Amino acid sequence: MLLHFFKMNGAGNDFIIVDNRDLSLTAALDEDTIAALCDRNRGIGADGLLAVEPARKGADYRFRYYNADGGEAEMCGNGARCFGRFTAHLGESLRERVSFETMVGTLTAELIGDDVRIAMSDPKDLQLNTGASVPGLDASLHFINSGVPHVVAFVENPEALDAFDVTRHGSAIRHHPAFAPAGTNANFVAVLAPDHLSIRTFERGVEDETLACGTGMVACALIHHLLSGTPSPIKVDVEGGDTLEIGFERSGDQGFKNVTLTGPADFVFEGEIDI
Numbered sequence: 698m699l700l701h702f703f704k705m706n707g708a709g710n711d712f713i714i715v716d717n718r719d720l721s722l723t724a725a726l727d728e729d730t731i732a733a734l735c736d737r738n739r740g741i742g743a744d745g746l747l748a749v750e751p752a753r754k755g756a757d758y759r760f761r762y763y764n765a766d767g768g769e770a771e772m773c774g775n776g777a778r779c780f781g782r783f784t785a786h787l788g789e790s791l792r793e794r795v796s797f798e799t800m801v802g803t804l805t806a807e808l809i810g811d812d813v814r815i816a817m818s819d820p821k822d823l824q825l826n827t828g829a830s831v832p833g834l835d836a837s838l839h840f841i842n843s844g845v846p847h848v849v850a851f852v853e854n855p856e857a858l859d860a861f862d863v864t865r866h867g868s869a870i871r872h873h874p875a876f877a878p879a880g881t882n883a884n885f886v887a888v889l890a891p892d893h894l895s896i897r898t899f900e901r902g903v904e905d906e907t908l909a910c911g912t913g914m915v916a917c918a919l920i921h922h923l924l925s926g927t928p929s930p931i932k933v934d935v936e937g938g939d940t941l942e943i944g945f946e947r948s949g950d951q952g953f954k955n956v957t958l959t960g961p962a963d964f965v966f967e968g969e970i971d972i
Contacts, residue, residue: 698725700734700972704741704965705783707775707813709908709937711965713746714783718758720750728767730972735765741970744900744907745773747780749787756796756803758784764902771800772844774911778813778962781806801844809959817915817956818844819948825923829875834866839920843956845901846881847916851888851924855895858887863906867899884913891927894918895934908937911958918943919953 700722703714713734715722726748735743743765750759760780762773777799785792785808794807801818824840827848831838836850848870852858863885870876870883883899896917898910918931922945930944941960948954 698972699969701969703967705779705963706965707778707962708935708939708941708960710775710910711743712776712779713741713743715748717748717750725972731763732767744903745776747776749784752798754798756798758797760797760799766902768902770845770902772912774815774915774958775909777804777815781813782962811961812959813962814957814959817958820919820953823951827875829873831866831869841916841919843915844912846879847913848881848883849886849917849920851886855887855889858885858895858897861885863897863899871899871901882913884917886917893932894921897936909935914941915943915956915958919945
């Protein structure tokens with residue numbers, strides 16, 4: 698069968714998007730097929746696949762996200778921004794705001810000029826200084842689930858981050874027994890200014906460094922706030938070259954609410970592929 702698809706990217710994090718509102722693609726989009734579509738040598742190439750499905754509980758749409766290995770994940774911040782811009786165009790007229798169901802709750806996307814702002818789910822499972830360590834990395838490992846699990850480690854300066862072996866250390870953290878059985882994403886951070894970070898991310902499911910990770914940006918900003926007291930909003934530079942903004946409010950001693958992620962979400966191309 699021919700699969701009609703769209704390609705989008707959010708800050709360099711790229712996605713295949715398919716319209717499955719009639720659920721006709723559900724059987725065809727198995728794990729192996731999704732992995733083949735995301736393959737950068739033999740397929741379309743992407744960090745993951747997004748499927749638009751009908752909502753079940755009163756939102757506008759249902760958000761389904763699959764990593765490049767074909768496994769379904771709970772959430773993806775950059776993917777959610779792309780999903781928001783894509784679904785805003787599905788009606789008879791452009792909508793400035795859309796809602797969609799995810800595994801972590803119903804989220805809202807708002808179009809703000811060329812950017813999209815996502816109202817994220819409340820983070821959970823915070824652990825500052827987990828005590829876990831990996832060989833060759835002299836940094837505390839902090840943990841938070843900002844929609845999906847993330848470890849955050851700070852390096853000395855931007856130069857150290859530029860030279861950092863993200864694949865080696867990220868893979869070691871991703872598979873560390875302390876974060877089993879689900880594993881975790883891993884983020885490495887340099888502080889450019891009190892309210893400005895630079896990060897690099899190793900993504901679980903992609904099993905490599907990606908140019909950006911939305912939930913990773915959120916995780917880094919929130920951990921930085923807890924360690925330094927820097928107020929909202931916090932800017933984050935990603936490897937893809939974009940700067941995004943994370944907003945938040947405190948809730949209790951170490952909790953957060955009204956977490957937002959604002960940044961670009963761009964159409965790249967559309968096409969058809971035989972599956």
